[in-house]
């Protein structure tokens with residue numbers, strides 16, 4: 001059983017990140033893991049984060065939806081969590097996958113504001129509507145998870161619609177995210193060189209990609225490390241990046257970030273570092289057709305270039321057109337600049353394009369991050 005739980009926590013780990021290009025909602029981890037009525041279980045359970053992520057995934061009709069979690073430092077020693085859960089959260093903290101703060105204050109709303117993300121919370125932010133006008137203007141951006149048939153569902157508890165609305169980055173957010181920032185605190189997991197500090201430093205990952213750095217906090221208009229309260233120094237322009245998405249059978253399965261530093265290979269099971277593996281979503285026929293490494297993407301001077309590196313070749317669907325006559329073959333070894341709404345098609349129904357240009361939500365069910373969880377895991381007694 002312990003092993004099964006670990007597998008679920010590993011799956012959840014793949015859905016927490018502070019990358020401004022990938023996160024799809026912001027939440028307060030302490031609040032979410034204490035939503036006891038979601039499953040009627042222990043006072044605190046990290047598995048509830050998985051349930052909420054699944055709910056978000058269903059709501060957005062998209063697989064692999066990552067969330068931006070703000071973590072109150074006290075949670076790292078919360079006795080209501082199992083020792084395994086506490087260890088997992090500490091690892092996330094050391095790896096910079098979550099933001100750990102001594103005093104989170106309104107950091108959750110600040111992140112939502114800067115990145116234009118929806119907020120998952122049951123809290124009413126009445127006193128903060130002056131500072132964050134979208135709390136009034138886009139009330140659907142704050143959604144609360146409630147128990148529902150087949151897992152939690154979201155309700156907009158401040159009025160308005162029911163679907164988490166992704167707004168645009170605020171103008172200040174746009175400015176802050178155009179630069180890279182450095183924290184003077186050695187080993188800062190958010191704005192440092194990555195790793196180096198903390199009790200779990202040996203587990204810390206290698207350098208965070210500069211393009212994936214979280215948004216700085218703003219204190220009296222000055223970019224500040226939300227963890228250390230220290231003023232951040234400007235470390236130059238943030239590298240250009242483009243968010244691409246994999247769509248299989250009409251459903252977005254995952255997004256990935258392409259930077260000028262490193263090409264990204266997509267295929268059945270690419271061996272290249274940072275490669276995107278599709279094998280788990282493919283039927284036998286598609287698996288036979290699609291090569292281990294099938295297409296390679298590069299970002300050069302802001303242009304996305306796709307090269308077919310497969311045995312069987314691919315096709316381009318200009319402007320996302322699904323009309324067969326429009327499909328342009330992309331032969332093995334051939335390269336092409338991917339226009340704004342163009343998609344590469346590795347096999348019928350298996351497409352890659354810019355995330356903002358790819359509609360999702362075909363009549364397919366997203367894969368649960370909890371799929372590995374035996375039902376019993378949800379009813380485990382305390383510790």
Ligand SMILES: [Zn+2]
Pocket residue numbers: 183184185188189190191225226227228229230
């Ligand atoms: Zn710092």
